[in-house]
Amino acid sequence: MPEHTIAVDGMTCANCERTVTSAVTCVAGVESVDADADAGTVSVECPEDVCPTVRDCIAGLGFDVPHED
Numbered sequence: 001m002p003e004h005t006i007a008v009d010g011m012t013c014a015n016c017e018r019t020v021t022s023a024v025t026c027v028a029g030v031e032s033v034d035a036d037a038d039a040g041t042v043s044v045e046c047p048e049d050v051c052p053t054v055r056d057c058i059a060g061l062g063f064d065v066p067h068e069d
Contacts (some may be wrong), residue, residue, distance in 0.1 A: 001031045001045045006055060009064035011037040016063075023057050030054065 003035040011017060017035040020042055024033045029050040044054050059065045 001011055002048065003043055003045050004048075004051050005052070006042045006044065006058065007066055008035075008040055008042050008058055008060060009066065011035065011040060011063060013037055020063070023061055024054055027053050027057055
């Protein structure tokens with residue numbers, strides 16, 4: 001399963017990491033999640049077509065997920 005790294009602005013603590021991890025884990029097709037507040041990233045193992053749903057999930061939590069170019 002490919003791993004994707006998504007930039008996330010606004011994660012500031014371990015609670016933010018837990019919140020994002022918990023929510024993204026519930027997205028269908030996601031195999032694993034590693035949120036890192038210090039790096040401002042979320043690494044997700046999932047198919048490419050699931051990434052937009054993951055990004056929407058994180059944004060729905062109130063974090064800023066800059067668009068990919």
